[in-house]
Amino acid sequence: MPSPPQPLPISEHADEIVAAVEANTVVVVIGETGSGKSTQLSQILHRCGYSRRGAIAVTQPRRVAAVSVARRVAQELGVPLGDEVGYAIRFEDRTSERTCIKYLTDGVLLRESLSDPELKQYSVIILDEAHERSLNTDILLGLMKRLIKDRASDLKVLITSATLDGLKVSNFFSGCPVLNIPGTLFPVEKFYSTERPTNYIESSLKTAIDIHVKEPSGDVLIFMTGMDDIDKMVSKLKEKIQNLEEGSCMDALVLPLHGSLPPEQQVRVFAPAPPNCRRFIVATNVAETSLTVDGVVFVIDCGYVKQRQYNPSSGMYSLDVVQISRVQADQRAGRAGRTRPGKCYRLYPISTYQKEFLEATVPEIQRSSLAGSVLYLKSLDLPDINILKFDFLDPPSRPALNGKLESWWQVRLVSRDHGSYGIT
Structure with a gap:
């Protein structure tokens, strides 16, 4: 077994x-x-x-x-x-x-x-x-x-x-x-940039090639912000590796990892590397937690993540590239120390980590439209459910909840009776 x-x-x-x-x-x-x-x-x-x-x-x-x-x-x-x-x-x-x-x-x-x-x-x-x-x-x-x-x-x-x-x-x-x-983390040595790079894709690419040429065996996990960045990085990295002098370093396999990949391609990331071959896994923040890719010894952290933000004035969402939190940075670094001592290359200064990064990620409920959540909660077949008094770990503002209930009432998706709302 x-x-x-x-x-x-x-x-x-x-x-x-x-x-x-x-x-x-x-x-x-x-x-x-x-x-x-x-x-x-x-x-x-x-x-x-x-x-x-x-x-x-x-x-x-x-x-x-x-x-x-x-x-x-x-x-x-x-x-x-x-x-x-x-x-x-x-x-x-x-x-x-x-x-x-x-x-x-x-x-x-x-x-x-x-x-x-x-x-x-x-x-x-x-x-x-x-x-x-x-x-x-x-x-x-x-x-x-x-x-x-x-x-x-x-x-x-x-x-x-x-x-x-x-x-x-x-x-x-x-x-x-x-x-x-407790976990089984081996020590992870952290290296910081002296300044923020103007192009984190190019900086990640240079760091990856330096690791491949100078460092001993061990897979490399590269954090990018989204599928577009991953596709660019995979293409550029393959080209750079092909142009290296033959015999100057071990073979390499470059693999993407993001939520839109078909299952058969996702599985490739968890298969062991071929003999005398280094894998480069280029991933979104999906690789920060839950997923463990055996063999990762080096991590390259660009310091950014693509995050969905809601603009109340326009009523629309946008996908914005924002700085990660210190919790996310520590999770990323921890990916390098699972099987043996590792190294994490942070493409930002230590002052950015200490002074600019938030301690933890802002809960999604505090940066999202509550329209879907309100309608979902009202759809539940639960007695005496009161959305305005629903127990959230970090409650959204009462005006935001009231506003969404009112907007759903206006289009007759919820009813209103004596100040409370119910599904029509």
Whole structure:
């Protein structure tokens, strides 16, 4: 039976985790990068019999992560993907009646709650990578707080992350326990630029070639902001490598990684590198968390991410390239220290990291239109739900909620009676 290449730290804390879950309805698990929380936590609870009462659901903020982690867990358990272990993402459902561990995006779980508000098919719901604070995850946190009141006897909820403010979430869930699981990070040496490069693609390209020519074996993970940047970087990097003097360095394989890639191309990233060959994986922030690409020793961090922003005055979204947070920078660096000591090349000065980067990413609910969220919450078949009093970890402004309710009332999608709103 396939198994992880080395014992993961979370396995040493299995008894502690099970005891906490048995004694509490909600448990927060802070698992450092490399602890194995995304792949092992569901298996630990499965072995303890929780899957006999209902399936174990594990949410991921991104489709790529849901698919790849499910594939890894199925491999470790020695079962076909889609049988005991499966996944559900938008437009694709690889599960069966026998599925007892189900990886799914947070959006899919939200859609399931429309038809089954109590989510009765699940005995355990694990919200993984909650620190990313996606809009869907924040809504799920509020729904879980409401749901455990009705299903306290037969539902367990685990909130997991590498960098989440555990005390804040614990307080949100009435003082639930917080478990801290160490990771297996090897030391990562960090190198900073003296100034911000005028072109981060060209700077990343030069750094990648320098690593390939001067450094010993080890794969390189290059963070770019989006698919366009990745395509440019892949093309330029292949051309540069082909123009290197033959025999001056090892072979190289350049692979993209982003959410729009077909599954068969995503799988290539997780296959081992050929002998005497260095892989360059050019990725979006999808590679920051959940996904572990074995063999990465070097990370190149451009310091930017493409983020969806909402402009209330125009009522439109835009995809803007913005600076990452310190939490994101640390997550990126941590990708280099999974299997042996690594190096992270940060294409920005240390003063930028310390003084300009936000400590953590702004929650999506505070930079998004609430139109879809309001309509979703009003669509739930839940008694006495009051959107203006809905329990968010970081509540949006009351005027913003009122404004969206009013706009939906004006187009007759919600009704208004004595100051409250309901679905028409």
